[in-house]
Each structure stands twice: as C-alpha cells, then as structure tokens.
Amino acid sequence: MSDPMRPRASLRTAVVRDVLREALDRRLKAVTAAEGTAGGAGRVLDVLDTGGGTGNFAVPVARLGHRVTVVDPSPNALFALERRAGEEGVADRVRGVQGDARGLFDVVERGGFDAVLCHGVLEYVDDPAEGVRNAVAALRPSGTLSVLAAGLGGAVLARALAGHFAEARQALGDPHGRWGEGDPVPRRFSPEQLTELVTGEGLTVEAVHGVRVFADLVPGALVDGEPGAVEALLRLEAAAAEVPAFRAVATQLHVLAERESG
Ligand SMILES: C[S@@+](CC[C@H](N)C(=O)[O-])C[C@H]1O[C@@H](n2cnc3c(N)ncnc32)[C@H](O)[C@@H]1O
Numbered sequence: 001m002s003d004p005m006r007p008r009a010s011l012r013t014a015v016v017r018d019v020l021r022e023a024l025d026r027r028l029k030a031v032t033a034a035e036g037t038a039g040g041a042g043r044v045l046d047v048l049d050t051g052g053g054t055g056n057f058a059v060p061v062a063r064l065g066h067r068v069t070v071v072d073p074s075p076n077a078l079f080a081l082e083r084r085a086g087e088e089g090v091a092d093r094v095r096g097v098q099g100d101a102r103g104l105f106d107v108v109e110r111g112g113f114d115a116v117l118c119h120g121v122l123e124y125v126d127d128p129a130e131g132v133r134n135a136v137a138a139l140r141p142s143g144t145l146s147v148l149a150a151g152l153g154g155a156v157l158a159r160a161l162a163g164h165f166a167e168a169r170q171a172l173g174d175p176h177g178r179w180g181e182g183d184p185v186p187r188r189f190s191p192e193q194l195t196e197l198v199t200g201e202g203l204t205v206e207a208v209h210g211v212r213v214f215a216d217l218v219p220g221a222l223v224d225g226e227p228g229a230v231e232a233l234l235r236l237e238a239a240a241a242e243v244p245a246f247r248a249v250a251t252q253l254h255v256l257a258e259r260e261s262g
Contacts, residue, residue, distance in 0.1 A: 011215040011223075014234050015241045016119070016254050017060055019209060020146055023256055024064060027114055027144050034142075045114040048138050050101055050131075051121030054080040055094065058117075062090035066115075071099045071107055101131040104138060113138050119148035120252075123187045128197055136201040142261040145203055147254070148211065150188040152177035154251035161217060191244075194253050203257040209241040210250030 024045060032043050045066040049058040052070035054077050062068045062085065072078055078096040085094035099107035101121060118135045122128040135145060152171065159168035159179050167179035177188030189197075191208055198205055214236060223229045240246040247253065 011230065011233060011237070012212060013056060015209055015211050015237055016146075016148055016252075017057070018238070019207065019254065019256060020057065020061070020117075021064065023144050023146065023206075024061065024066065024115060027142075030142065031114060046112065047115045047117065048108060048113040048135075049117040049119070050104060050135055050138070051118065051124075052081070052096075053077040053120070055084045057119055058094055059084055059088050059090060061117075062093040063088060066093065068094050069108060069113075070094065070096045071101075071104060072096070073098065073100045101125050101134055102127075104134040108138060110137055111140055113143060114140055115144040115146065117146045117148075119146065120150075122147065122149045122189070122194075122197070123185050128187065128189075129200065132197045132201050136203060136259060139259045141259060143259045145198065145255075145257045145259065147194065147198060147257070148252055149194055150177075150185050151210065151248075151250045151253045152188040152190050152193075153249040154210075154212065154216070155179060155185070155188055157249045158216060158251070189253060191247050191253055194255050198255050198257045203259055205255060205257045207242065207254075207256045208247060209254040209256075210243075210247035210252075211237075211241065211254050212251035213237060213240045213246045213249065216251050 028045055047061050047066050047068045049068055049070045051072055052058045053072055055070065058068045058070045070081055075098060078098060081096045085091045097107045116135045116138050118131065122131050125131045139145060155177060156168045156171050159171060171177050171179040176186065195205055195208060215233060223233060
C-alpha cells in the first residue's frame with residue numbers, strides 16, 4: 001500500500017498502511033472462515049473510516065478491494081475524496097457521508113462494519129472516549145479497530161530539537177500535551193493514554209506502533225536526492241515502530257485492536 005509516486009509522503013503513512021493491510025487480510029480470512037466462504041467467494045470487508053478526510057487511508061483500502069464508508073464533517077474533504085477515488089478507479093467502492101464522530105449513528109449503521117479506522121481524529125474531538133466508544137459500537141463482533149493519533153513524546157522532542165526548549169517543557173507538563181497558544185493540535189496522547197482509551201471500551205489490543213519516529217526529525221536534504229535513502233528510512237521506521245523506547249517519542253501512535261466476538 002506504499003505509494004511509489006510519492007516517496008516522501010509514503011514515509012508518513014507506510015507503517016500504518018502496512019499494518020492495516022495485514023490486519024484486513026487476517027480479518028477477511030477470519031470472516032470467510034466463519035461464514036464458510038473460505039477462498040473468498042467475492043466477500044470483501046465493510047470498512048468505516050471515521051474522520052477519513054480526503055481518503056489517505058480510505059482510497060488505499062478500497063484499492064485492496066474492500067468497501068469503504070468515509071464519515072467526515074468537511075464538505076471540501078469529501079469532495080476531494082470523491083475526486084481521488086475516481087482518479088484511482090475505486091469510486092464504486094468508496095462512499096463519502098457528511099457527519100461527525102459524535103453523531104456517527106445518524107449516518108451509519110451501528111454494528112455494521114468489519115473494520116473501523118479512526119485516524120487523526122481523537123486529537124480534535126471534544127470527547128476522545130466518546131469518539132472511541134462510537135467507533136467500537138460501529139464494529140461487528142470480532143471487528144478490527146485502527147486508531148492513529150498524535151504522540152506526546154514526538155512533539156516534545158520535535159520542539160526541543162528545533163530549539164524551542166520552553167515549549168517542549170510546556171508540552172511535557174500540559175494535560176493535553178500542547179506546547180502553547182499557537183499549537184494547532186488540541187490534544188496529544190502517550191502510548192498508555194491511547195491504549196487505555198481502547199481497552200476501556202473492552203477491546204483487546206493487538207499491537208501499538210510508533211509512527212514517524214525519525215521521518216519528521218531528519219532534514220529533507222539528507223533524504224531527498226540521496227539514492228536509496230527513502231527506502232532505508234522506511235525500513236528503519238518499520239523496525240523501530242514496535243520498540244517501546246522509540247514508540248514513546250513517535251510523532252504519531254497507532255493502536256490496532258479487536259472487539260470481542262460475543
Ligand atoms: C488530520 S485529518 C485526518 C484525515 C484522515 N483520517 C487521515 O488520516 O489522513 C482530521 C480529519 O478529521 C475530521 N474531523 C474533525 N472533527 C471531526 C469530528 N468531530 N468527527 C469526525 N471527523 C472530524 C476533519 O474534517 C479531517 O478530515
């Protein structure tokens with residue numbers, strides 16, 4: 001699911017896309033085995049992308065063959081999503097719906113999805129616990145939840161390495177992990193906080209990954225134009241993603257979890 005046409009952009013999404021692709025493969029196998037349609041028989045997954053925006057994840061997931069419903073409050077994002085899905089030949093598998101995390105079940109079916117993505121949204125909603133609760137309630141039994149959110153440690157490190165030491169310290173002590181008035185991100189999470197939000201809704205956490213551990217800290221000149229540098233950095237990001245020490249200083253955190261089957 002990496003994008004060979006946009007190597008720098010792929011640095012931002014590669015770890016999550018790879019983890020997601022494997023998780024969706026496993027879910028599809030489990031679903032077809034449970035339904036007695038092993039081998040596929042045309043079964044694809046119903047995936048909900050809440051706060052899916054312009055389709056950074058929804059479109060690649062649709063390209064895997066799955067049906068994706070994107071719920072997002074922004075008409076502009078949904079317009080861009082529709083155009084992108086058309087350009088990538090998956091318009092028939094991507095449905096954009098205007099709505100938000102709080103009123104999710106005004107626009108989609110409760111318990112209607114094999115997998116739910118909640119990427120880059122919990123930072124912005126008024127009540128992250130409610131956001132996770134609704135995402136979980138959209139899942140079918142045994143469904144897969146994928147949560148991606150801004151990491152506290154990554155922001156502290158980035159501010160400090162940019163010479164903004166007071167802001168780094170402010171973020172470290174702030175209840176929402178913000179470095180000051182000018183901080184565009186309303187809330188950040190430690191790995192423990194994000195994991196607890198998910199386990200608090202009764203899900204079993206399968207993996208926690210650190211995303212963009214190095215990519216945002218390395219000067220572009222050391223990557224762009226250096227033969228093989230992007231690929232080597234991608235491999236480094238993948239290797240560090242599950243190491244707790246690096247996870248703690250990642251720009252983003254990814255939690256993959258499963259709903260109980262009952
Ligand atoms: C940082 S973007 C992430 C987009 C996409 N999920 C991704 O990972 O590329 C945040 C998205 O959340 C949407 N959003 C903001 N508030 C929301 C809310 N209360 N419920 C659902 N989505 C929301 C925005 O419109 C935007 O598309």
